[in-house]
Amino acid sequence: MHVFDADIEALASHVVEYALDRIRMRPPLDGPMEIPRLATAPVTITAEGIGGQTALEEFDERFSRACISVDHPGYLSFVPGAPSMASVLFDLVVGASSVYGGSWLEGAGAIHLENETLRWIADLAGFGADAGGVFVSGGTAGNLSALAAARFRHRRDHGDHGRAVFLASAEAHSSVASAARIMDAEVVPVPVDADRRLTAAAVEATVADLPVDVVERICAVVATSGTTNLGVIDELDGLGHLTRERDWWFHVDGAYGGAALCLPELAADFAGIELADSFIVDPHKWLFGPFDSCALVYADPTVARAAHTQNAGYLDVLNESGDWNPSDYAHHLSRRARGLPLWFSLATHGTDTYRESVRAGVEHARTAAELIEDHPAWELLWGPKLSIVLFERPGWSADEHQRWSDSLLEAGLGLVVPTKFDGRSVLRFCIINPLSDGSVLREILDHPGPS
Numbered sequence: 001m002h003v004f005d006a007d008i009e010a011l012a013s014h015v016v017e018y019a020l021d022r023i024r025m026r027p028p029l030d031g032p033m034e035i036p037r038l039a040t041a042p043v044t045i046t047a048e049g050i051g052g053q054t055a056l057e058e059f060d061e062r063f064s065r066a067c068i069s070v071d072h073p074g075y076l077s078f079v080p081g082a083p084s085m086a087s088v089l090f091d092l093v094v095g096a097s098s099v100y101g102g103s104w105l106e107g108a109g110a111i112h113l114e115n116e117t118l119r120w121i122a123d124l125a126g127f128g129a130d131a132g133g134v135f136v137s138g139g140t141a142g143n144l145s146a147l148a149a150a151r152f153r154h155r156r157d158h159g160d161h162g163r164a165v166f167l168a169s170a171e172a173h174s175s176v177a178s179a180a181r182i183m184d185a186e187v188v189p190v191p192v193d194a195d196r197r198l199t200a201a202a203v204e205a206t207v208a209d210l211p212v213d214v215v216e217r218i219c220a221v222v223a224t225s226g227t228t229n230l231g232v233i234d235e236l237d238g239l240g241h242l243t244r245e246r247d248w249w250f251h252v253d254g255a256y257g258g259a260a261l262c263l264p265e266l267a268a269d270f271a272g273i274e275l276a277d278s279f280i281v282d283p284h285k286w287l288f289g290p291f292d293s294c295a296l297v298y299a300d301p302t303v304a305r306a307a308h309t310q311n312a313g314y315l316d317v318l319n320e321s322g323d324w325n326p327s328d329y330a331h332h333l334s335r336r337a338r339g340l341p342l343w344f345s346l347a348t349h350g351t352d353t354y355r356e357s358v359r360a361g362v363e364h365a366r367t368a369a370e371l372i373e374d375h376p377a378w379e380l381l382w383g384p385k386l387s388i389v390l391f392e393r394p395g396w397s398a399d400e401h402q403r404w405s406d407s408l409l410e411a412g413l414g415l416v417v418p419t420k421f422d423g424r425s426v427l428r429f430c431i432i433n434p435l436s437d438g439s440v441l442r443e444i445l446d447h448p449g450p451s
């Protein structure tokens with residue numbers, strides 16, 4: 001099992017060949033049609049083992065086909081993933097290298113490269129020279145870790161007055177409420193403006209109506225730079241200045257939209273992000289990395305370190321070293337060097353290519369909006385905003401939209417699931433895959449639905 005013998009060599013060529021085939025082909029959409037076959041699937045874990053090649057064949061022919069490929073160009077739901085070939089290939093290398101990415105002692109070289117990647121992100125956001133952070137598993141983990149650091153700083157500076165309070169709009173991602181639940185904290189909702197943005201004025205108006213004991217427990221304001229449903233960037237500038245005045249932590253959730261920071265034409269929309277105390281962006285979304293990865297960057301990482309460092313006798317050797325240990329900057333300890341696939345992709349292609357690929361998402365969303373407006377069957381409801389558009393078939397019920405979505409998937413054309421917009425069930429495109437171009441979008445929009 002741990003010796004590289006002839007059997008493993010043969011298995012290696014099958015596995016690598018499979019991986020190469022997978023990235024070589026146009027990804028199959030696959031999915032639910034294959035799920036019934038799982039019920040009759042053979043047991044794969046046995047006392048003697050079924051052998052690597054058989055296991056790989058089972059995965060290829062049965063189990064992988066019951067998974068929807070998020071990198072299919074017709075996958076336009078939730079937030080798609082479209083990892084670059086370079087990032088996927090390097091994921092294999094990360095797995096093969098057995099690097100422990102939690103401590104400098106063990107993973108210095110990998111951590112150096114992850115930090116170079118985080119620096120690129122910090123520079124895009126205009127953070128200062130001291131900024132730093134860590135790659136965590138996803139936006140949910142990033143938001144939780146940032147908010148834990150926010151609460152830590154508030155209690156350190158102002159004392160512990162009880163349950164922490166965070167301010168966020170109803171358009172903030174569900175993971176903010178989830179973080180608050182886990183932390184036994186409260187989220188005070190702030191109404192959005194007509195453009196669905198969280199603004200400083202609305203935060204001030206909300207706070208003005210709160211009892212004094214709640215106000216003194218406010219630790220942080222959470223803004224979103226690219227809301228998941230609508231692609232809206234909150235009023236970062238006003239919120240940044242307000243939070244500085246009030247000594248509240250300013251967290252910007254750019255898990256989806258933060259990648260658009262690399263587009264100079266959108267710089268005005270992101271103005272103020274440099275005032276944030278923490279910022280997240282997910283490489284597994286619009287930065288073309290594989291699952292699972294979120295870049296979490298702090299303006300002052302020393303606070304995060306104080307909040308998150310785990311103490312135990314066997315860890316003293318790490319904690320007393322003064323080294324940069326990524327484990328210290330989030331709610332985790334062991335970690336793979338999950339920032340490396342993004343690093344390799346950036347190093348391979350360069351940041352200019354990244355800019356063009358992110359821009360493609362914005363341009364395709366514009367094309368989608370035009371196609372919808374010109375289409376006799378559909379009505380455009382929202383967008384394009386960043387890379388999101390919402391639309392509906394006038395007169396269709398929620399069920400009819402759902403049936404159209406189901407039949408699109410059954411036809412193998414794409415995944416376009418309904419979302420809610422002002423309480424109504426409508427359809428939504430979120431486009432990040434550069435291959436989700438006009439011809440893919442037209443084919444989807446022309447899909448008639450169930451016969």
Ligand SMILES: Cc1ncc(COP(=O)(O)O)c(C=O)c1O
Pocket residue numbers: 078079137138139140141173175224226227228253254255256257282294
């Ligand atoms: C704005 C935003 N924040 C947080 C998340 C959660 O990210 P993850 O699914 O990586 O935990 C998402 C996911 O879509 C998101 O769009």
